[in-house]
Amino acid sequence: MPETTPSADAPTTDPKRVEALLRGKLRQLAAEESSLAVAAPEPGTQVQYGKRAGDHVAEAADRMARSRTAGELEKLVDEVTAALAKLDGGTYGSCEQCGRGIPEGRLEALPWATRCVDCQSKQRH
Ligand SMILES: [Zn+2]
Numbered sequence: 001m002p003e004t005t006p007s008a009d010a011p012t013t014d015p016k017r018v019e020a021l022l023r024g025k026l027r028q029l030a031a032e033e034s035s036l037a038v039a040a041p042e043p044g045t046q047v048q049y050g051k052r053a054g055d056h057v058a059e060a061a062d063r064m065a066r067s068r069t070a071g072e073l074e075k076l077v078d079e080v081t082a083a084l085a086k087l088d089g090g091t092y093g094s095c096e097q098c099g100r101g102i103p104e105g106r107l108e109a110l111p112w113a114t115r116c117v118d119c120q121s122k123q124r125h
Helices: 015-039 053-066 068-089 104-109 117-123
Strands: none
Touching (some): 015 068
16 A cells, blocks of 8 residues: 555645645735736837837836736746745755755745745845
């Protein structure tokens, strides 16, 4: 009888469990993104000829500031995708900056974390 049956007390870093978590998150983010796309028109759908480049840049920046949530979603999708890639490459659970192991408690709270708390806090600001 094979011993590969997933059990309830599998470790947080069990690749199958993590992959299911990450893929579930990706689906959730995709759903959130599509609901956002309905509310806010995609950049580039508006007619832009006849305007100076400066106006266009200012407008784009303004649009980005207003749709910050969409940007955050995109960033999350990137992080989850990166975590999946690390899982695939067998480096999941180690910080991509310093190479040290990411504590299990952090992975439990943030399964797509690709950096340890130290490196993450250095990254911000
Ligand atoms: Zn680190």
